Amino acid sequence: MAVDLRISGGTVVTATDSFEADVAVDDGRIVAVGDAGSVPDAEETVDASGLLVMPGMIDPHVHIEDHFSVDTYETGTGAAALGGITTYIDFAWQAWVGELSQYEEEGTLLEGIEEKREKGERAVVDYSVHGAITREDPDVLEELADVVDAGVTSFKMFTAYEIGLGNGFMNRVLERIADLDAVGVFHTEDPSVCDELTDQFKREGKGDPEWYPQSRPDYAEAMAAEDAVRMAREAGAKYYGIHTSCRKSADVLESFREDGSKVRAETCTHYLALDDSIYGEVGNQAMIAPPIRKPDDNEAMFEHLRRGSLDVVSTDHCGYMLEGKQVDNWWESTFGANSLQVSLPVVHDEAVNKRGFSYPWLVRVMSTNVAQTFGLPGKGTLDPGTDADIVLFDPGETYTITAADNASAADFSIYEGREVTGRVKRTFVRGELVADDGDVVGEPGHGQFVERDLPDWEV
Ligand code: URP
Ligand code: ZN
Ligand code: ZN
Structure with missing residues (x-):
């Protein structure tokens, strides 16, 4: 059976590694990360060629x-x-x-x-x-x-x-x-x-x-x-x-x-x-x-x-x-x-x-x-079973920061006029697209309050 979403052809980055892989998402969670052949078919495929695929x-x-x-x-x-x-x-x-x-x-x-x-x-x-x-x-x-x-x-x-x-x-x-x-x-x-x-x-x-x-x-x-x-x-x-x-x-x-x-x-x-x-x-x-x-x-x-x-x-x-x-x-x-x-x-x-x-x-x-x-076990990774919070990032795109682009209500930026290389292309929260190439497309109300665990710190 087809899963909801497949992010295909990008470079997956985790806390320890980076490698070419596809990511499959179903019902708001990551279900597989692997070679194109090993990841299930999906109803929707997003082409991530040339992009980094990182945990949100x-x-x-x-x-x-x-x-x-x-x-x-x-x-x-x-x-x-x-x-x-x-x-x-x-x-x-x-x-x-x-x-x-x-x-x-x-x-x-x-x-x-x-x-x-x-x-x-x-x-x-x-x-x-x-x-x-x-x-x-x-x-x-x-x-x-x-x-x-x-x-x-x-x-x-x-x-x-x-x-x-x-x-x-x-x-x-x-x-x-x-x-x-x-x-x-x-x-x-x-x-x-x-x-x-x-x-x-x-x-x-x-x-x-x-x-x-x-x-x-x-x-x-x-x-x-x-x-x-x-x-x-x-x-x-x-x-x-x-x-x-x-x-x-x-x-x-x-x-x-x-x-x-x-x-x-x-x-x-x-x-x-x-x-x-x-x-x-x-x-x-x-x-x-x-x-x-x-x-x-x-x-x-x-x-x-x-x-x-x-x-x-x-x-x-x-x-x-x-x-x-x-x-x-x-x-x-x-x-x-x-x-x-x-x-x-x-x-x-x-x-x-x-x-x-x-x-x-x-x-x-x-x-x-x-x-x-801070005790958020379902977040911060691309491991199967965790929330499909994913950012697609173009490491090579250069742009100039300006407050005119702010989605924040604030009307200035201390980075105004700064040229940076690297740009967020798409953001997914629990499998839903919330930002698409500079536009906020997520519905208000999609975001959820996350109850946190007591964190386990290894000293
Ligand atoms: O100047 C700051 N940081 N304002 C926010 C309040 C705080 O201390 O974090
Ligand atoms: Zn403070
Ligand atoms: Zn503060």
């Missing part, structure tokens, strides 16, 4: 439809589909009241998950959430087991902003996370160092965005990372370092990993592809925390990715509008920038084309490692 990319750090993003689940997942990203992990917030917040009253993590699941009814690609703990409220410790049961097995904590937690409370959360075998996800910047420098720059009138990186220095990121990762080790908890931006911080995390602790970490597309000269070029558009650093930090990210002491590349996608960036002083700007749609081509260009990283490496850091780190 998985982005574990995305902000959609909340105080950090004007994107809705429809626009955000549309951008993801065009970017070859078939699953992302957003944030479910423990509602808090404050300047940065859209909430009028405090809430629980379970309510935050429900809120995102309702918004996710318009999703085109699959999604999950991290629980984001925003208050030192002991009730959250009681809630964590129920949140894990709801399929949310990782928890983000911030050391900075108005939602920053103190070390004492983070330590209590880490003990609970260790009991549950869940994952602690950490935004680390020492708040007293960053706040003091920011106040000083305000007093001195240093509002030009070129001053911004000095207000949140690399050592402040490394200091907070060291505290958090040390507490995780003492508690026996899994630690995931989010948006690692600099050599000092990556070195700290690596040193704890060598000590045998359960440490993993990501960097983001912009810490690979951009350096601090961007603030002289696009000003507040590149206002992102931690800041975009020096060229040596870019190279440090590649060095750590090469030796596996950074595991993942994410986007930290925030769909903001230019309006929120066009302010007199950098500290009045919104923080974050969009990149879901362009991350794969940009990382491919920087890592594979310019630095000789392999295609299996690309699949590992943007897909397989993410699935393994």
Whole structure:
């Protein structure tokens, strides 16, 4: 009997290998990968000659439809589909009241998950959430087991902003996370160092965005990372370092990993592809925390990715509008920038084309490692039996990035005018075509909330 779909004549790339093969899909799952003769006939055949056939990319750090993003689940997942990203992990917030917040009253993590699941009814690609703990409220410790049961097995904590937690409370959360075998996800910047420098720059009138990186220095990121990762080790908890931006911080995390602790970490597309000269070029558009650093930090990210002491590349996608960036002083700007749609081509260009990283490496850091780190067993591979989340990628097509092509609601791109070689041609989510040569063709509602397992990390 014929299966639903066959992707024929492409180069299949897995986390360990690349080879010529056909891929057969039935009922949303991969059913066979092999020589043309060994793969069943299909009702529809897609010609993938000259293309790479990779597992859909998985982005574990995305902000959609909340105080950090004007994107809705429809626009955000549309951008993801065009970017070859078939699953992302957003944030479910423990509602808090404050300047940065859209909430009028405090809430629980379970309510935050429900809120995102309702918004996710318009999703085109699959999604999950991290629980984001925003208050030192002991009730959250009681809630964590129920949140894990709801399929949310990782928890983000911030050391900075108005939602920053103190070390004492983070330590209590880490003990609970260790009991549950869940994952602690950490935004680390020492708040007293960053706040003091920011106040000083305000007093001195240093509002030009070129001053911004000095207000949140690399050592402040490394200091907070060291505290958090040390507490995780003492508690026996899994630690995931989010948006690692600099050599000092990556070195700290690596040193704890060598000590045998359960440490993993990501960097983001912009810490690979951009350096601090961007603030002289696009000003507040590149206002992102931690800041975009020096060229040596870019190279440090590649060095750590090469030796596996950074595991993942994410986007930290925030769909903001230019309006929120066009302010007199950098500290009045919104923080974050969009990149879901362009991350794969940009990382491919920087890592594979310019630095000789392999295609299996690309699949590992943007897909397989993410699935393994965050408990998504049906994703991140092309193994028969797993979800048919597939991206067809033309490694030789050159194009110029422009915000005019954005499916994201955001109206600018920090990569505007950048020429990249490598383009997403087609994206399938559970066997359905969701992006076709630059058009979003997936139906809102096709994307599903994915309940995650507790991940098994081999240290
Ligand atoms: O500048 C950033 N990264 N904004 C989003 C919030 C966060 O800390 O990830
Ligand atoms: Zn963060
Ligand atoms: Zn973020």
